[in-house]
Amino acid sequence: MKNLELDLGERSYPIFIARDLIGEPDLWTKYIAGKQVCIVTNDTIAPLYLEKLKAQLGDKSVCEVILPDGEAYKTLTTLEQIFDTLLAKNHNRGTTLIALGGGVVGDMCGFAAACYQRGVQFIQIPSTLLSMVDSSVGGKTGVNHPMGKNMIGAFHQPNCVLADLSLLDTLPEREYSAGMAEVIKYGLICDAPFFEWLESNIAGLMSRNTDLLEEAVYRSCVNKAEVVAEDEREGGRRAILNLGHTFGHAIETAEGYGNWLHGEAVSAGMVLAMALSLELGWLGADIYERGKKLLELAGLPISPPENMDVDQFLQLMGRDKKVLDGRLRLVLLKGLGEAVVSSEAPEATIAKVLRAAGVRA
Ligand SMILES: NC(=O)c1ccc[n+]([C@@H]2O[C@H](COP(=O)([O-])OP(=O)(O)OC[C@H]3O[C@@H](n4cnc5c(N)ncnc54)[C@H](O)[C@@H]3O)[C@@H](O)[C@H]2O)c1
Numbered sequence: 001m002k003n004l005e006l007d008l009g010e011r012s013y014p015i016f017i018a019r020d021l022i023g024e025p026d027l028w029t030k031y032i033a034g035k036q037v038c039i040v041t042n043d044t045i046a047p048l049y050l051e052k053l054k055a056q057l058g059d060k061s062v063c064e065v066i067l068p069d070g071e072a073y074k075t076l077t078t079l080e081q082i083f084d085t086l087l088a089k090n091h092n093r094g095t096t097l098i099a100l101g102g103g104v105v106g107d108m109c110g111f112a113a114a115c116y117q118r119g120v121q122f123i124q125i126p127s128t129l130l131s132m133v134d135s136s137v138g139g140k141t142g143v144n145h146p147m148g149k150n151m152i153g154a155f156h157q158p159n160c161v162l163a164d165l166s167l168l169d170t171l172p173e174r175e176y177s178a179g180m181a182e183v184i185k186y187g188l189i190c191d192a193p194f195f196e197w198l199e200s201n202i203a204g205l206m207s208r209n210t211d212l213l214e215e216a217v218y219r220s221c222v223n224k225a226e227v228v229a230e231d232e233r234e235g236g237r238r239a240i241l242n243l244g245h246t247f248g249h250a251i252e253t254a255e256g257y258g259n260w261l262h263g264e265a266v267s268a269g270m271v272l273a274m275a276l277s278l279e280l281g282w283l284g285a286d287i288y289e290r291g292k293k294l295l296e297l298a299g300l301p302i303s304p305p306e307n308m309d310v311d312q313f314l315q316l317m318g319r320d321k322k323v324l325d326g327r328l329r330l331v332l333l334k335g336l337g338e339a340v341v342s343s344e345a346p347e348a349t350i351a352k353v354l355r356a357a358g359v360r361a
């Protein structure tokens with residue numbers, strides 16, 4: 001087992017990473033403060049893991065909310081199901097919510113925890129690679145709006161994160177690849193040795209070798225925890241975690257939530273961000289090629305969708321949460337493991353890079 005702590009003073013919490021962790025209640029149920037527990041999951045994950053989780057909760061008073069599966073349901077409307085159940089079952093401020101699922105369930109459960117009776121505690125049990133390495137850590141919670149990704153949300157940290165790697169045994173290949181996009185992101189933005197380690201081990205990782213997987217999840221969480229500990233609410237450095245996301249969120253919104261998976265859109269977005277960094281003369285062509293190659297070996301798309309045009313891209317990118325005084329701020333690379341947040345890229349250069357990647361003029 002590998003553990004780490006996200007250091008946020010009195011809101012610090014542990015992240016446990018190993019196989020078969022749900023079955024070790026002594027390790028994690030102490031992070032449930034009171035008697036009441038509400039498990040939030042979805043209709044794909046519930047038949048696989050809900051009973052196993054409930055069996056660990058001994059004398060707790062447990063209820064469950066089973067949401068419809070999919071990014072398209074990451075909405076304010078779906079959230080009402082959680083609030084309706086909590087109220088119907090008389091859950092009070094001492095309740096603890098448990099997110100059992102991927103990033104969609106985690107983001108919604110976390111947001112419900114941030115809002116219910118103005119804030120209750122919650123635990124993250126991530127069940128996808130993406131949620132183990134990224135969304136369960138750091139306290140960003142929220143839902144989408146038809147006009148933009150994650151537009152409504154809150155920062156709300158969990159009490160603990162339980163990354164039980166055995167849950168990944170049932171994860172479909174496409175979803176596993178999507179998670180690899182965020183893993184590779186850490187190498188690109190802040191950890192060149194990790195990027196090189198990923199290059200050397202990508203074949204074993206794609207065949208889900210347990211030791212390699214544990215190491216990749218651990219090193220991803222270490223990187224994320226370090227950035228979040230320094231800048232919890234994205235006043236500055238945390239924005240580097242957004243590499244590829246201004247492009248990627250535009251793709252997800254344009255394509256209809258769920259058609260391009262988040263990790264797929266981020267992969268194509270990171271290639272665009274690297275291409276822009278190259279165009280600005282900030283990044284060597286060798287690093288650009290290595291980044292693209294690694295994403296490809298992870299089974300990820302490296303080009304944006306063919307049906308978008310440049311104006312639509314730029315318009316959607318203009319709604320990004322990092323926009324300041326009407327100017328786009330993009331995460332770009334000045335080298336391997338050296339991300340910067342910059343508003344220096346002229347719109348004409350961004351448009352040129354989009355066209356060069358095959359986006360219609
Ligand atoms: N809060 C953050 O910091 C943060 C970070 C990254 C991404 N996100 C968000 O996370 C979401 C993407 O998360 P995701 O990639 O986990 O997608 P997801 O939650 O949609 O899960 C992917 C699919 O896999 C299924 N699934 C989950 N676990 C499974 C398992 N163990 N076995 C079989 N099937 C399983 C799900 O039901 C779903 O169909 C996006 O909404 C994205 O915006 C948030």
Ligand SMILES: O=C(O)C(=O)C[C@@H](O)[C@H](O)[C@H](O)COP(=O)(O)O
Binds near residue numbers: 239
């Ligand atoms: O934790 C962060 O900070 C991130 O940016 C991680 C991203 O991978 C994640 O997709 C996040 O939800 C994006 O946040 P947003 O603020 O751009 O919506």
Ligand SMILES: [Zn+2]
Binds near residue numbers: 182245262266
């Ligand atoms: Zn992301």
